[in-house]
Amino acid sequence: MVKKNKQKRLSKRVNSILTLGIFLLVVVVINLLGNRYFKRFDLTKEKRFTLTQTTKDLLKNLDDIVYVQVYLDGDFPSGFKRLRNGALEMLNEFKSYGGSNIEFEFVNPLEGLNEGAKRDVIQQLYEKGIQPTNLKVKDNEAYSEQIIFPAASVFYKGRETTIQLLENKIGQSPQEALNGSIALIEYKLAQAINTLQTTYKPKVALLQGHDELKPDDLQWMLNIMSSYYTVEQFDINKHLYIPETFKCLLIAKPRLKFNEPDKYKIDQFIMNGGSVLWLLDPMIAELDSLRNRDAFMSVEYDLNLDDMLFKYGVRLNKNLAQDLVSNPIPLMIGMQGDTPQYDLFPWLYYPIITSGDQQHPISKNLDAIATKFVSTIDTVKSAGVQKTILLSTSPYTKLQYMPIRIHLGAVKEKPNRAQFKKGKQPIAVLLEGEFPSVFKNRLKPNTQAVTDTIAAFTNRDKSVPGKMIVVGDGDIITNDRSSKGEPFPTGYFRSTKETFANQQFLLNCLEYLIDQSGLIESRTREVKLRLLDQGKIKDGKTFWQMLNLVLPLIGLLVFALLYNSLRRRRYAR
Amino acid sequence: MLNIFKKEINHFFSSLIGYIAVGVFLLATGLFLWAFPDTGILEYGYASLESYFYMAPYIFMFLIPAITMRSFSEEYNAGTIEILSTKPITDNQIIGGKFLAALFLVFFALLPTLLYFYSVYQLGAPVGNIDTGATWGSYIGLLFLGGAFVAIGVFSSAITNNQIVAFLLAIFLCFFIYTGFDYISRLNVFYARLDAFVEQLGIDAHYQSIGRGVVDTRDILYFISLILVFLFFTKVVLEKRRW
The missing domain is CATH 3.40.30 (Glutaredoxin)
Structure with a gap:
């Protein structure tokens, strides 16, 4: 009898340890499976934790x-x-x-x-x-x-x-x-x-042949770009066409006329899917021109690009924007002993660009951008081309059209606000779509004959889907140098020691133009700022403190009294 | 099971211990969040209850063991466990009833803190500028965390007839499972090999994951598994009396 009982107890023991083992095993297996097949629900308002x-x-x-x-x-x-x-x-x-x-x-x-x-x-x-x-x-x-x-x-x-x-x-x-x-x-x-x-870096061509900026002028940007791209100088005069191995053509501040063959090469590069970043100054305007004189006349560069850009969907205006939101320039105000004394004066021709398109990945969450002598861009009708204004001047803008007399005396005049009423003016535009060729039906038969002999080249009247960005300022990509000759960051403004986001903007542009992965889309993510109303807190701090500290406790007390009196009444009955 | 549940609830609300536990919880969170400047929401300046959800586990770590310490220990002491086992209810029902009753009390303690949510909602600039979805996620996480702590507490109470021992053991286990694995994962032995896995064994990683406002089936599964494992342990301990 005792033995039997003992046996029974032993089997119970084995039984429950066995079930425990099986149970634990099942839990582990379910968790392992669950780790493979899972689902997640992002409850946050902006879907903050959902990756693209x-x-x-x-x-x-x-x-x-x-x-x-x-x-x-x-x-x-x-x-x-x-x-x-x-x-x-x-x-x-x-x-x-x-x-x-x-x-x-x-x-x-x-x-x-x-x-x-x-x-x-x-x-x-x-x-x-x-x-x-x-x-x-x-x-x-x-x-x-x-x-x-x-x-x-x-x-x-x-x-x-x-x-x-x-x-x-x-x-x-x-x-x-x-x-x-x-x-x-x-x-x-x-x-x-x-x-x-990516071990392979996309190739970018830095166009040369029209007195464009030299690598020295944009050394900082080239250094930065070199971690993402292979940048090569490309003298267009020495080539019959721009090879498709280049993903993007960077045209930085050309100052000489583009002849028709060069335009044709660029046009066909675009028609075959190449991207172009145009950084163009339509007007001759350099602060250096004011070194020895008080004023100069700004006239246009004869770039001969107007018909081309017009066909693609923009018109680069022959004007200069003056903006009340702008960077200052240092001017000598006198001598103290041997050292010249400088002071900063507002210089309305150097607009600070703060209003970018907040929906677009290129300009979203982008800091201010420094420009020098910037011209505005109009979009024109061009079928099949979608236009996005990436950057605009501030609402306090004045436009001056050619010829423009630029004189230093302007710094001393108080700007008449009433004149700065042009509103936000586009200065950087993104064009996307199927661009029409500017040479459609214009090609001479002998040119046609030459192009037909090049196997790697196809003449197209209409582009495959492509992208380009036109910016109305060529200096946006340049960098200053320290007295030792070291380049400052692109966008670093020496006289105020501020760094503007020119570098980021240009990188974003290039990435958007070149990138195939679509990563740049995640730049548009937004996290809303959730702040408390400091005014309300100041006014009612004690109230909110008391409310949250005392009310729950009072509630608990009331519950306790009610519950127990009810209970007592029930028992009394 | 319902009878056990009712009996337990009744016991909590007619004795002082339940009120003290809930009261201390409300007082502590209230002071930390609204009175003390270092941890205060008003001083933090952001419309979120982050600091509440950061702090709550540490308060739970003491209060939940205080709630659960008597659940079996007292029955052993008073000998009522024998009466219970003569009644036509299974061990599962007893454990389930006690677990759910303690969890209900945790839920009851959390309810008044919805007032914090209301306050931050009203104080937001503009009004309502709080991420409601994320806050609900955090509440869900806190409830699961509470459930895990309750299961641990019930288990601790089942292995001893001394309430103090049960209380201390539960605190230790809660603390260990909450953050202990996190510390262990940083030991050099696990470095760069098993550290992520070890970290995932602890509550903290999962609680934080849900607390952000992302309800992930893996985290839910983890919490449910943890609760079931401890309740199963409890069951084995109860069965042990009959071995």
């Missing part, structure tokens, strides 16, 4: 580990915590598609280092292209300075690239800037991975 399809594809097709090192770790103000969390969330999201091929780490590069070592690290990071951000941190009534690096390095197959996570925008509150930056994290990470992945 292109990014998902990029991540799913990774064939090696992408290692991301984010230099944001430690204690910093809440805004930067949000940036860090944004990066963390995005990387987690990347991980859920890229799996074990995505690895990341958050580090504080300055942690535990002495002053000397810190300086070395800052220098090393600076050489990688990472700029530190100085923060004033208030602790115990005293302000101390904190250096942080809102940036990340991305490593893939022994290659490395860096991304800046913080986009500072002039005239934007720090919070807005942080929000814009958070919205761009996906794009920047995906682009970095994409860049590291």
